[in-house]
Amino acid sequence: MVVRCSAIQGDSGRFRAMKTHGEIDKGMQILGVLKALYPDAQSELRFADEYQLVCAVLLSAQCTDKKVNQVTPALFLEYPDFKALAAAKLETVERLIGQVNYYRTKSKHLILMAQRTMQEFGGLLPRQHEQLVTLAGVGRKTANVVLGELGTEPRLAIDTHVYRVSRRLGLTRGKTVRKVEDSLTKQFAPSTWRSLHHGLILHGRRVCKAQNPQCSTCELKHLCKFGRAKPSTSE
Numbered sequence: 001m002v003v004r005c006s007a008i009q010g011d012s013g014r015f016r017a018m019k020t021h022g023e024i025d026k027g028m029q030i031l032g033v034l035k036a037l038y039p040d041a042q043s044e045l046r047f048a049d050e051y052q053l054v055c056a057v058l059l060s061a062q063c064t065d066k067k068v069n070q071v072t073p074a075l076f077l078e079y080p081d082f083k084a085l086a087a088a089k090l091e092t093v094e095r096l097i098g099q100v101n102y103y104r105t106k107s108k109h110l111i112l113m114a115q116r117t118m119q120e121f122g123g124l125l126p127r128q129h130e131q132l133v134t135l136a137g138v139g140r141k142t143a144n145v146v147l148g149e150l151g152t153e154p155r156l157a158i159d160t161h162v163y164r165v166s167r168r169l170g171l172t173r174g175k176t177v178r179k180v181e182d183s184l185t186k187q188f189a190p191s192t193w194r195s196l197h198h199g200l201i202l203h204g205r206r207v208c209k210a211q212n213p214q215c216s217t218c219e220l221k222h223l224c225k226f227g228r229a230k231p232s233t234s235e
């Protein structure tokens with residue numbers, strides 16, 4: 001059965017179709033709890049403009065935000081914009097970001113990304129998803145994060161926390177990142193994607209951890225398929 005709910009009306013004014021009343025209620029309840037738990041949820045990466053944003057997000061792949069925040073001040077001091085980074089020496093970038101995972105590959109990608117931005121986009125970060133993903137080191141998830149942060153195009157990025165927590169909560173049965181993204185973007189209105197993204201990330205980091213989810217004290221347990229099924233003796 002397909003129903004429509006005014007509570008999840010999208011930015012475009014069109015209603016988002018869902019399968020059942022139960023799923024609508026559960027999704028909105030989960031979002032409500034996440035917003036109450038993390039009212040100021042936002043990216044933990046530090047950046048001041050779109051140049052710093054794309055660099056920081058590129059560096060954050062398979063690396064903690066904390067580690068990225070430790071290396072970016074020196075990187076941005078040495079290379080304050082796309083033009084400077086496009087002319088950078090690879091060895092210098094490698095030295096500056098040497099603490100992050102895959103720093104050699106990321107150093108190459110940073111320089112190539114800046115060079116293409118200068119050559120193809122006049123030194124301005126492209127705002128179209130299909131253009132963003134042509135930049136070195138910018139895949140679908142990175143482009144989604146960048147556009148979501150810029151607020152220019154609603155996008156829901158699926159990182160490891162969003163993937164794990166949304167599946168445990170029963171919001172999706174998707175077994176690939178793309179299927180989880182498609183499932184969540186069908187269920188939730190674009191205006192909620194930013195809150196959902198950051199809320200699920202913070203809940204994944206603080207409570208619904210990969211190895212040891214804190215189900216007994218989790219505020220979402222009553223709504224969670226995984227948490228309700230988990231024996232309390234195992235915590």
Ligand code: SF4
Nearest residue numbers: 208213215218224227
């Ligand atoms: S009840 Fe457990 S599995 Fe469910 S969201 Fe909370 S911590 Fe995660």
